[in-house]
Amino acid sequence: MLLTGIAFYIFAAVLVAAAVMVISAKNPVHSVLYLIVCFFNAAGLFVLMGAEFVAMILVIVYVGAVAVLFLFVVMMLDINFQELRQGFLQYLPIGGLIGLVLAIELLLIVGTWVIAPETSAVAAAPSPAIDAVTNTEALGRIMYTQYVYAFQASGLILLVAMIGAIVLTLRSREGVRKQSITQQVQRKREEVLAVRKVPTRGGV
Amino acid sequence: MVAMPDLLPALPELFLACAGMLLLMIGVFRGEGSLRLVSWLAVGALLVTGVLLVLGPTERTVTFSGLFVSDSFAVFAKLLVLTATALTIILSQRYLETEQLARFEYPVLLVFATLGMMGMISANDLIALYVGLELQSLSLYVIAAFKRDFAKSSEAGLKYFVLGALSSGMLLYGASLVYGFAGTTNFDALAALFAAGETPAVGVIVGMVFVAAGLAFKISAVPFHMWTPDVYEGAPTSVTAFFAVAPKIAAITLFIRVLVDPFGDLLAQWQQVIWFCAVASMILGSLAAIQQSNIKRLMAYSSIGHIGYALVGLAAGTEAGVRGVLIYMAIYLAMNVGTFAIILSMRVQGRMVEEIRDLSGLSKSHPMMALAMAIFMWSMAGVPPAAGFFGKFYVFMAAVDAGLIVLAVIGVITSVVSCYYYLRIIKVMYFDDLTEPLERPSRAASLVIAGTALFTFPVFFIFSNAILTGAATAAASLFQ
Numbered sequence: 001m002l003l004t005g006i007a008f009y010i011f012a013a014v015l016v017a018a019a020v021m022v023i024s025a026k027n028p029v030h031s032v033l034y035l036i037v038c039f040f041n042a043a044g045l046f047v048l049m050g051a052e053f054v055a056m057i058l059v060i061v062y063v064g065a066v067a068v069l070f071l072f073v074v075m076m077l078d079i080n081f082q083e084l085r086q087g088f089l090q091y092l093p094i095g096g097l098i099g100l101v102l103a104i105e106l107l108l109i110v111g112t113w114v115i116a117p118e119t120s121a122v123a124a125a126p127s128p129a130i131d132a133v134t135n136t137e138a139l140g141r142i143m144y145t146q147y148v149y150a151f152q153a154s155g156l157i158l159l160v161a162m163i164g165a166i167v168l169t170l171r172s173r174e175g176v177r178k179q180s181i182t183q184q185v186q187r188k189r190e191e192v193l194a195v196r197k198v199p200t201r202g203g204v
Numbered sequence: 205m206v207a208m209p210d211l212l213p214a215l216p217e218l219f220l221a222c223a224g225m226l227l228l229m230i231g232v233f234r235g236e237g238s239l240r241l242v243s244w245l246a247v248g249a250l251l252v253t254g255v256l257l258v259l260g261p262t263e264r265t266v267t268f269s270g271l272f273v274s275d276s277f278a279v280f281a282k283l284l285v286l287t288a289t290a291l292t293i294i295l296s297q298r299y300l301e302t303e304q305l306a307r308f309e310y311p312v313l314l315v316f317a318t319l320g321m322m323g324m325i326s327a328n329d330l331i332a333l334y335v336g337l338e339l340q341s342l343s344l345y346v347i348a349a350f351k352r353d354f355a356k357s358s359e360a361g362l363k364y365f366v367l368g369a370l371s372s373g374m375l376l377y378g379a380s381l382v383y384g385f386a387g388t389t390n391f392d393a394l395a396a397l398f399a400a401g402e403t404p405a406v407g408v409i410v411g412m413v414f415v416a417a418g419l420a421f422k423i424s425a426v427p428f429h430m431w432t433p434d435v436y437e438g439a440p441t442s443v444t445a446f447f448a449v450a451p452k453i454a455a456i457t458l459f460i461r462v463l464v465d466p467f468g469d470l471l472a473q474w475q476q477v478i479w480f481c482a483v484a485s486m487i488l489g490s491l492a493a494i495q496q497s498n499i500k501r502l503m504a505y506s507s508i509g510h511i512g513y514a515l516v517g518l519a520a521g522t523e524a525g526v527r528g529v530l531i532y533m534a535i536y537l538a539m540n541v542g543t544f545a546i547i548l549s550m551r552v553q554g555r556m557v558e559e560i561r562d563l564s565g566l567s568k569s570h571p572m573m574a575l576a577m578a579i580f581m582w583s584m585a586g587v588p589p590a591a592g593f594f595g596k597f598y599v600f601m602a603a604v605d606a607g608l609i610v611l612a613v614i615g616v617i618t619s620v621v622s623c624y625y626y627l628r629i630i631k632v633m634y635f636d637d638l639t640e641p642l643e644r645p646s647r648a649a650s651l652v653i654a655g656t657a658l659f660t661f662p663v664f665f666i667f668s669n670a671i672l673t674g675a676a677t678a679a680a681s682l683f684q
Contacts, residue, residue: 164346
């Protein structure tokens with residue numbers, strides 16, 4: 001128990017410190033790297049809670065895909081971050097005010113959190129008891145049975161996303177030399193090869 | 205093990221999904237120049253889906269572990285959506301060919317958007333609602349930017365995408381609050397929970413308002429309407445024709461289902477929100493359209509106004525109100541498809557024109573087209589013998605019966621104001637001098653114009669019973 005406590009505080013402290021660095025680092029590449037540290041520590045917190053599936057997804061999706069995408073964008077697009085940052089102090093009062101309002105709202109909502117007695121009956125756990133199976137297995141069991149409709153519909157959404165990317169970006173350009181393997185294989189020796197007699201000191 | 209879910213209630217959706225993927229394959233393997241074939245096959249697939257819908261079960265059936273519901277309310281709305289998509293695909297062909305947009309992905313994306321709409325209409329769970337909505341929205345973002353070499357179209361697509369993502373975020377935030385405070389995302393379970401009669405937690409109400417805000421964005425009700433004029437103007441005209449009809453019908457049906465089914469017992473909480481949206485949409489729709497010179501922008505404001513009138517019926521929160529909204533949307537479908545068929549035929553010397561003054565003297569060059577446009581405009585303004593009057597009549601009656609007299613009075617006043625710009629188009633067509641005559645409309649467009657115009661004026665007036673009883677059964681199935 002003590003060990004989990006210590007681990008929690010280490011993960012939490014590193015997470016908060018890295019989050020502060022994400023928004024205060026001068027170099028945007030450093031910001032993204034700190035963001036990756038954040039994700040790893042958040043994943044650690046999830047493992048401590050017993051949600052190892054979410055932890056792994058966080059590492060695979062956020063560190064493996066999203067953060068790398070950020071890095072690519074930061075490095076490939078020549079964005080002048082100094083210029084973006086200029087209005088920072090100017091917008092601080094209004095931004096702070098909105099943040100404060102949001103914080104108060106969140107506090108109010110959490111403060112009034114009452115679980116109605118009927119709720120527990122409604123939320124009859126669709127998955128087996130937590131110590132019977134791992135949560136990856138529990139998710140797998142309902143993903144392809146109870147939520148098969150949502151699962152298939154998500155598949156269609158991804159298909160549409162793929163069609164969309166092709167429709168909006170693919171262009172058939174003229175004058176591009178494409179490799180056509182059938183053409184290459186069908187070439188006959190006689191069509192492309194000619195044996196010539198080359199006279200001495202004459203050239204072809 | 206878990207039993208196989210009952211697939212029969214979702215048969216039309218399954219068919220359409222398979223047809224969409226098959227059409228994609230046909231398009232890919234036939235390559236360039238397959239637009240015509242894929243379009244007609246898509247229309248055929250939509251027709252078969254409609255037949256499957258009509259033959260399917262009419263009583264309320266829930267399947268896929270409560271995620272999907274099929275009832276006559278859903279069947280009615282899905283038939284409207286399928287009709288709208290099929291007519292749009294037919295109308296789009298000539299436009300796409302002349303504007304060098306003839307790519308087979310267009311009908312395929314429309315089919316997938318329709319599939320998403322059918323998923324929205326049949327959603328019985330917040331998760332099913334969200335996946336249906338995203339399938340529809342994602343297809344719409346892509347076709348808004350379909351004319352990718354033109355800055356305006358790309359801008360429309362990008363604007364729609366960014367604002368749509370924002371609204372999806374609001375909707376998800378609301379859904380997560382509802383889930384957190386009520387413990388379930390299923391509509392039936394939520395309804396049972398609120399029917400117990402206890403005052404719901406503040407979190408549920410906040411969540412419900414966020415969900416409503418996300419949906420209000422999709423139907424472009426004021427204060428979430430800012431994207432509409434820009435997207436309508438920038439998107440290719442055939443896409444605008446689609447945007448103005450099918451997604452609106454699907455989103456307002458979803459709106460009705462969410463508010464009436466799970467949150468029906470919280471009527472007192474959401475009625476004021478819908479009341480405000482309805483009043484603001486009606487006022488903005490009638491005032492902002494007055495100074496528009498571009499007919500696509502005019503139609504955008506007009507559609508905002510029409511959504512306001514439809515919301516009047518929803519604000520009533522009664523069975524009669526829902527019936528009114530369904531009738532209104534059926535008439536809205538005919539008027540808008542017809543008007544956009546005329547806008548798509550506005551070509552002068554091989555190029556598209558979209559200013560209102562380009563219609564001047566239409567009564568001399570194309571008397572029948574001018575007559576049809578006049579019927580649509582009378583109907584949109586809500587002048588008696590045309591169908592639009594009956595649409596407004598039923599929603600206002602429902603509002604008065606529910607005691608929302610102020611709302612009905614504001615609605616009548618704004619519809620009188622909106623007469624000004626609808627009748628201005630008639631004035632331009634009949635009393636202004638002909639400048640440049642429009643080209644002949646294509647045969648498909650003429651047929652659609654004639655059909656919708658006949659429906660709007662004499663046919664609906666004489667044979668309105670079928671639609672009225674259909675809408676009444678549909679509304680009754682929701683209130684069981």
